[in-house]
Amino acid sequence: xxxxxxxxxxxxxxxxxxxxxxxxxxxxxxxxxxxxxxxxxxxxxxxxxxxxxxxxxxxxxxxxxxxxxxxxxxxxxxxxxxxxxxxxxxxxxxxxxxxxxxxxxxxxxxxxxxxxxxxxxxxxxxxxxxxxxxxxxxxxxxxxxxxxxxxxxxxxxxxxxxxxxxxxxxxxxxxxxxxxxxxxxxxxxxxxxxxxxxxxxxxxxxxxxxxxxxxxxxxxxxxxxxxxxxxxxxxxxxxxxxxxxxxxxxxxxxxxxxxxxxxxxxxxxxxxxxxxxxxxxxxxxxxxxxxxxxxxxxxxxxxxxxxxxxxxxxxxxxxxxxxxxxxxxxxxxxxx
Numbered sequence: 001x002x003x004x005x006x007x008x009x010x011x012x013x014x015x016x017x018x019x020x021x022x023x024x025x026x027x028x029x030x031x032x033x034x035x036x037x038x039x040x041x042x043x044x045x046x047x048x049x050x051x052x053x054x055x056x057x058x059x060x061x062x063x064x065x066x067x068x069x070x071x072x073x074x075x076x077x078x079x080x081x082x083x084x085x086x087x088x089x090x091x092x093x094x095x096x097x098x099x100x101x102x103x104x105x106x107x108x109x110x111x112x113x114x115x116x117x118x119x120x121x122x123x124x125x126x127x128x129x130x131x132x133x134x135x136x137x138x139x140x141x142x143x144x145x146x147x148x149x150x151x152x153x154x155x156x157x158x159x160x161x162x163x164x165x166x167x168x169x170x171x172x173x174x175x176x177x178x179x180x181x182x183x184x185x186x187x188x189x190x191x192x193x194x195x196x197x198x199x200x201x202x203x204x205x206x207x208x209x210x211x212x213x214x215x216x217x218x219x220x221x222x223x224x225x226x227x228x229x230x231x232x233x234x235x236x237x238x239x240x241x242x243x244x245x246x247x248x249x250x251x252x253x254x255x256x257x258x259x260x261x262x263x264x265x266x267x268x269x270x271x272x273x274x275x276x277x278x279x280x281x282x283x284x285x286x287x288x289x290x291x292x293x294x295x296x297x298x299x300x301x302x303x304x305x306x307x308x309x310x311x312x313x314x315x316x317x318x319x320x321x322x323x324x325x326x327x328x329x330x331x332x333x334x335x336x
Contacts (some may be wrong), residue, residue, distance in 0.1 A: 001029045004084040005077065005103065007094050008038035008046065010062055011186070012244070012263030013287060015042045016270050017133040018088055019154040020290070022051035024140040025086075035080070037097065044245040045267065048156040065093060074100020086139050092117060107139055130285045153290050154270035158252040166249035170238065174253045178211040179331070181235060182251075182259035182268070183227060184220030189310055191261050193278045193319050193327075195223050199230035200324040201258065205331075206234035210255070213238055215247050215264065256334055258327065261287065269294055274334040276327060280319035281308050295330050297322060 004025065009015050015038065026032050035054045036046045043055045059073070060066055070093070078101045085098035087108035095117035098106045107120040115121065122143055129135050129147055138147040167174060183198050185191035202212045212231075214224040216239035224239030242250065248267055251257060256274040259265035261282045268275045269289035277289050279298035283305040288296060298304070304318040311318075 001025070001032060001084045001105070003033040003080070003082050004029075004035075004086060005056075005080070005082045005098065005101075006034065006036040006038075006052075007085060007087040007089065007097060008036045008042060008058075009088050010039055010042070012042055012045055013261075013266040014088070014132065015045050016154045016156075016263075016266040017287065017290065018136045019049055019051065019270070020133050020148075020151040021086070021136040021140055022049060023152040024137055024148050026051055028140060035082075037077075041244065044243070044248060045156065047245075048158070048248065050155075050157060060093075067096075070096045071100050073097060074102075077101040077103075087118065088136060088139075109135075109139075132287050133290060151290060153272075153292070154266070155272070156248060156267065156270040158249060158271070162245075163249045163252060166242075166246045167253070169246070170241065170250075172213070172250070172253075176209070176211060177253060177255035178213045179205050180251055180254035180257045180268070180273075181212060181214045181227065182216060182257060182262055182264040183214060183223050184216040184239070184264070185260040185262045186217075186219070189316070191279075191281055191319075192223070193260055193280070193322065194316075195226040196230055197319075197322070197324045197327070198227045198258075199235070201327055201331075202227065202231035202235035204324065204328050206231070212236065213250060213254070215239065215242070215250055217244075217247075256331060258331065265289055276330050276334065278319065278322065278327070279305070280316070280322075281305055281311070283307070293334075295334060297327060297330060 036052050037056045039058045046052045046055045074097045082103045084105040085103040087095045090111040092114050095114050099117050106118045108118045110121050134147045212235035214235045214237045218240035221240035224237035228237040251268050252271045254273050257268035258276045261279050269291035275294040277296045284296045301318050
């Protein structure tokens with residue numbers, strides 16, 4: 001393999017969990033040129049991975065078919081002369097591009113009638129490979145081989161000058177180092193620790209002289225504002241004020257991060273920040289933060305993980321019953 005294309009996932013967290021695959025490809029193929037075809041919102045993450053040379057914008061909306069557009073995009077990519085493509089999403093639409101680009105080795109998992117589109121098709125045992133990152137890493141190996149172990153930890157590079165510019169843009173200081181909250185979760189409410197709990201934790205941290213920054217996307221702005229209001233201003237709401245690149249810069253400054261299971265949780269792990277990861281409806285066995293500095297908190301109720309956007313029982317106990325005092329205890333252990 002000399003020059004390869006990654007057809008990247010749509011989710012930011014999944015993109016970070018694919019980085020062990022990228023590292024393994026470079027390990028197996030010294031001098032490899034590796035590009036990524038990815039949605040614009042994931043580009044800032046891939047741009048900070050040293051394994052990726054170039055990010056090619058994926059112009060297609062989630063679920064969009066647009067066969068003619070995919071054909072044109074494939075023919076444009078044909079000029080690059082890729083000898084392999086690795087398709088991470090499971091949809092058949094995502095496997096069309098490498099075929100249209102005439103890429104000879106098209107690698108991915110079995111699924112959605114992709115036998116014609118891919119010619120190096122992997123299968124995996126879900127029980128043997130519960131982690132998504134391990135499943136991705138399997139695609140670096142020959143068909144039928146085992147996934148590499150242990151997995152390399154993700155790592156996002158930051159530029160000191162860029163971080164300084166981001167801090168200046170928001171009138172923030174890197175010292176004293178803040179505790180960052182990531183209260184969003186794109187998937188749904190069943191993955192979100194209550195705003196009132198975040199606010200209580202912010203008040204406790206402020207009483208110990210720790211600044212608190214609340215970081216997230218524009219969709220997280222309402223919950224960020226709620227936390228800021230309920231905490232009496234103990235946490236500063238930055239949700240929706242930053243783009244993803246700036247959010248990465250801010251999280252790189254954090255003394256510690258408290259986060260729901262979200263894309264920013266995986267960003268914090270890849271920035272090697274001490275991290276308290278809060279799990280409710282999702283499973284830490286499937287998408288854990290790949291970091292030795294992470295601590296996972298999950299009540300492990302009989303009804304979880306349910307993998308639902310909304311609590312099917314209507315009580316959200318898996319996160320409501322995870323108290324601020326319990327989270328503060330784990331925060332204290334990491335801060336020490």
